[in-house]
Amino acid sequence: MTDIAGSFGLLRLPDSIAFGDGSRAGIPGTVASLGSRALVVCDPFLATGEAFTELLEGLGNAGIAFVVDSHVVPELPVDVVEEAIDRARTANPDVIVGFGGGSALDLAKLIALGLAHGTPLNRFYGENLVPGPVLPLVAVPTTSGTGSEVTPVAVLADPDRELKVGISSPHLIPRAAVVDPRLMLGAPASVTASAGADALVHAVEAFTAQARKPAWNQQLPVFVGRNLLSSALALEAIGLIGRSLRQAVRNGNDLEARSHMAYASLLAGMAFGTAGTHLSHAIQYPVGALTHTPHGLGTGMLLPYVMQAIVGNDAGRLAEIAGALGVGSGSVEDAAQAAVDEVAAIMADIGLPQDLAGMGVTEAELPRIVELSLTVRRLVANSSLEPNEETVARIVRAAFDGDRAALAPLVAGRLSERKINK
Ligand SMILES: NC(=O)c1ccc[n+]([C@@H]2O[C@H](COP(=O)([O-])OP(=O)(O)OC[C@H]3O[C@@H](n4cnc5c(N)ncnc54)[C@H](O)[C@@H]3O)[C@@H](O)[C@H]2O)c1
Ligand SMILES: [Fe+2]
Structure with a gap:
């Protein structure tokens, strides 16, 4: 509870x-x-x-x-x-x-x-x-x-x-x-996909942002981290997007799917407006600058890798996401993994690139991407992972190789042997 x-x-x-x-x-x-x-x-x-x-x-x-x-x-x-x-x-x-x-x-x-x-x-x-x-x-x-x-x-x-x-x-x-x-209704499928993916990233990152005690007697930062009110909205948004994003991309005239997405995107905005986002957004900034690709294409492509990296320290939260998405059973760790797999499946089904190479990033650009991501301190620090170069470098490398399994050693030892569904 x-x-x-x-x-x-x-x-x-x-x-x-x-x-x-x-x-x-x-x-x-x-x-x-x-x-x-x-x-x-x-x-x-x-x-x-x-x-x-x-x-x-x-x-x-x-x-x-x-x-x-x-x-x-x-x-x-x-x-x-x-x-x-x-x-x-x-x-x-x-x-x-x-x-x-x-x-x-x-x-x-x-x-x-x-x-x-x-x-x-x-x-x-x-x-x-x-x-x-x-x-x-x-x-x-x-x-x-x-x-x-x-x-x-x-x-x-x-x-x-x-x-x-x-x-x-x-x-x-x-x-x-x-x-x-x-x-x-008129938005083309590519815009529906990249914008809808970004809404899912907003909701998941608001829900998994670090929880910090606010200093109520001082001016609060704009983004205060995960909190009760933002989490309730974010979880509702995640469930709706899980059910409707694929259909909104497939059939842009489906008013029900469009309504779910419009409502979910609104809820996700209300949530991240105070909770903030974290690593998918921090890493998208340099990726967007290098590749001139839409914001949501980058954040959406990166999200499964970022989620994979937090399975080890925040399985409970990811299991709640699995519940909202209607996937996963068994242990908390199994459910957490199912949430990551489902988000990766949604991103693939709506046609997003599945790795950084697919977005036009070259291997030589990876160190610069890591360096620049770390300059977006506010977002890196809003994640529940250690806000350091190693964390970002491992996610960027795995996202370039299209290899979520490589992030398993970041998590509890037992999980490193867990099967990761691509
Ligand atoms: N302020 C925030 O909180 C926030 C959060 C995330 C992203 N952003 C920014 O938002 C921008 C991306 O916004 P976006 O994804 O909404 O795309 P967009 O506003 O850049 O629009 C993309 C394309 O879709 C077209 N379009 C928009 N609505 C349409 C409709 N109903 N029918 C037909 N065509 C339509 C536009 O003409 C445009 O060509 C980025 O610059 C990003 O940095 C802001
Ligand atoms: Fe965004």
Whole structure:
């Protein structure tokens, strides 16, 4: 049984979260409750779609003046973001609407930040460096994956930095999230797969993050580690993704599978928004920088290796994951292994590469990947494993060789002989 008396809980969330088919009809009212001049940040592909036209009509009917910015570019280079902030100053909005995938939502967050606190944005890179509230943001996701509609993070690229940079602050949490699964129906299978894989990584890493006692009388870090409230949400998300991700990729028009994924991605975002993520994310940063592959492709490919590495010290947690996924029986260790095998099977079934070589990484790049992963200290330290070079190097090597069994010596001796299903 969960040790509630000896544990703690922490969530930080938007003031309102609406979920469900048809919930998009509530966007104009939500926007009107926050302002009267909206800047609508929209993915360029979606800007020509019917759902977006309906949204703009709704805003007009609600008496909201609006301008649209659809200059969302992948990876969000900082100069492009700062140009968008300059354009937004002319429009002088009092509320921002983000409509699109994680890239559009992160751009909307960064514009809300830049309008409130100015540029350059590099003053805010890192944790808790945003000095106060930003413009109110209504976030409407059209992919199921990032959870950005509820998280305190925005990610961007800066040519002065080798890795993508994050700005993390509770002030970046949108004021309202509207999650309507019907908006996800059009997402192509490759986006559904990489975004959905990332949602599973968020949930599993929030659930297996290190538990730390918060110093309640001080300013808390943005990511406080695993806790009661985040774990309840993460476990629910894991079960839903286990049941529905394959189907959402296979048949993008299946509204039930899309609804499960949209709901699970939302729950996973709520969970990792305070618990944080760990090693799959730390290692994806340099892998993404080297290979220019989508974020979720890297985190999803890495997750089975990271889980394999923690079987030895956190079998109980992984066994709970097995329960949510409906796999595994027998001992706790057997169930833990079944959870890792099932996650690896899901990633393979949705077409993700199964090793670093399959993502275009060369052997010569491995030492650099290890070195750079270790610079993402916050994430490495949020894992339950020793946050050192050996831990990261073994995971990276195994992920390059496609050999989860090589991680068995990291775990209890008995397990090193255990059969690992590929
Ligand atoms: N802020 C956070 O908490 C957080 C968390 C994880 C990832 N991220 C960031 O999010 C980004 C990835 O976001 P993403 O996976 O949502 O992808 P994305 O926003 O980059 O979109 C990917 C592609 O899908 C298209 N698309 C989106 N929705 C669609 C729809 N309904 N129909 C048809 N096409 C659609 C877009 O036009 C784009 O071409 C990365 O930059 C990553 O760093 C942020
Ligand atoms: Fe992620």
